Amino acid sequence: MQVRRLSLTNFRNYARLELDLPGGVVLLHGDNAQGKTNLLEAIYFLATTRSPHASQDQQLINWDAMQTDDPVVVGRLVADVLRPDGPRHLEMRLIVEERGAWALNGQGSFRREALVNRGKVRLMDLLGHLRVVLFLPEDVDLATGPPANRRRYLNITLCQVDADYCRNLSTYNKVLEQRNALLRRMAEGQTRGAADVLQILTEKLIEPGSRVLQRRAVFVTEMARLAQDIYFQDLIGGKESLRLGYLPGWAANGRQGDAGRANSDQLLRDGDWLQANATPAAIAERFAAELAAARPADLARGASTVGPHRDDWAIVVNGKNLGQFGSRGQVRTAILALKLAEIGWMKATTNDTPILLLDEVSAELDQHRRAALLAHVVEQVRGKGTAQAILTSTDPGLFTADFLAEATVLAVREGRVSRD
Ligand SMILES: Nc1ncnc2c1ncn2[C@@H]1O[C@H](COP(=O)(O)OP(=O)(O)OP(=O)(O)O)[C@@H](O)[C@H]1O
Ligand SMILES: [Mg+2]
Structure with a gap:
């Protein structure tokens, strides 16, 4: 499967994002604190209904939106997913009511809503429509x-x-x-x-x-x-x-x-x-x-x-x-192997490929292991182990020519994404 379109409203540092994504290998690069990890987090959240950090979901809502006078603030994540059995339109809403109460004492009403193909579903029923394997440095x-x-x-x-x-x-x-x-x-x-x-x-x-x-x-x-x-x-x-x-x-x-x-x-x-x-x-x-x-x-x-x-x-x-x-480095390599193994496991278990999300993956890997990892990712995409792999990095210079030839490179800057 692949995410072909991602729309974010008031999610983390994305006040508004409309992003078309290609299949295959995608490399998101940019300086620190520009929104690379937040983008992966948004896709992961739609797949699992959880943030990878065990933090509170209210923290996902854009800070500036929480400063307005509106009593109700809504964070929205929407994805168009391409699957062999037909497309899916997935949506998650993070709704803060009584925003004034939040501002005053951190108390107010917060709820989440999930929609599949524009119909409301229980949160648990959002699972399975979009499947991802995520690797974060803190893993x-x-x-x-x-x-x-x-x-x-x-x-x-x-x-x-x-x-x-x-x-x-x-x-x-x-x-x-x-x-x-x-x-x-x-x-x-x-x-x-x-x-x-x-x-x-x-x-x-x-x-x-x-x-x-x-x-x-x-x-x-x-x-x-x-x-x-x-x-x-x-x-x-x-x-x-x-x-x-x-x-x-x-x-x-x-x-x-x-x-x-x-x-x-x-x-x-x-x-x-x-x-x-x-x-x-x-x-x-x-x-x-x-x-x-x-x-x-x-x-x-x-x-x-x-x-x-x-x-x-x-x-x-x-x-x-x-x-x-x-x-x-050993631990990192082993956890990476585990995550990469998840791809094959999910494919065998569900008959469809999950999306691979790799955040700052080259950090702490030596040159040899990094090259081996990138070769593995390219091989996965070519061999249809995964139909889409999205990687982030602060330094595109760390990527091999082979890898870059395969990848669509996108720049992330202050919550905006553009083609290089
Ligand atoms: N709820 C929020 N509202 C607005 N901004 C937020 C919110 N939560 C986090 N941010 C900010 O989003 C910015 C981008 O974070 P992100 O983790 O995506 O950066 P990054 O591009 O991955 O950077 P790095 O290379 O350092 O990992 C950070 O400055 C962070 O403080
Ligand atoms: Mg990051």
Whole structure:
């Protein structure tokens, strides 16, 4: 698929943008703080309904628009998407009402609206119409940052291709919230009738939770194979072992605490079990047993201590957790390999190519790795792995002649985009 037209109103530093985009390779270049990343963010937001930064959506609205006297301010993102099964017109509206209240105390009403082919849909139903793979410089945090980052990555990636996953996750989170509220009350001593309700809520977690676990375990297995090939054959040109391990939090329970920090062999073994026994029945049975075993810990802490909301995953190169032992360039290369592997994975899973968005990709890569990466991108576009790849850079001088011959080069300056 391809985004052929992008219209932005009051989005970040774009007061108004009407941009026609070609297919193939597009290079956006410009100085710092001109709007390159914001443009990728807009496309990503339409695809995932999320900002890549875990910040509040109100911050996406253009600051100047928030300074006007209008009581209502609307940020709009619109994309015309070309797909093999027909075009899609996608729109997202970010609506601030009672702007005065926002100005006064940061409180007012904020809501989002999604439209597909000009008809309103639930936010969740915007997913799947436009699919992207995004790489940002800060994505190295995926390996080195907290487990919440890695869970967010799994959730956003899987939600783009699998509506069932997204539904199961949402059901799971709702029950989890109720269960945690109950556990909190119980920890405070409100125990009348609570045990029965806890039992019911625990049972309600099993079905959606084990489906989430299963989907993630399969994803991690599939991605590991694809990422291994790209990392070693295409990016660094050597042979080592790269594996992705799913780390269920239940293995860490009562031992080292959080799955992300622990990363012991036990965690990897439990992850291997999940990845190898990924039948819904076997996982549901195990998850039920782990929930039962965690009951005393849950009651003591007043929160649910096992389940997909506590899990983690890791990139392991030559037996070492990259997040703990990798050099910065190594981590960056491995995360890049992972993102590039997502292209092949999405194509195989959905029968259509996602759009590749690479932000400041050459930063911190040595000359050799940079050239290998650019060659890989060009090859992807030529081989129809992706029909559109949009890259940004402050310095077009970093790009190979081969790459530039393939690319449409656009300049970004103060929230305006023009052809070179
Ligand atoms: N809500 C907003 N309203 C107006 N401007 C914003 C808003 N949010 C961010 N900006 C500004 O948009 C500008 C462009 O940001 P962006 O991250 O797209 O720059 P960039 O071209 O990618 O720069 P760099 O090369 O430094 O990465 C920044 O100056 C930023 O402060
Ligand atoms: Mg940027």
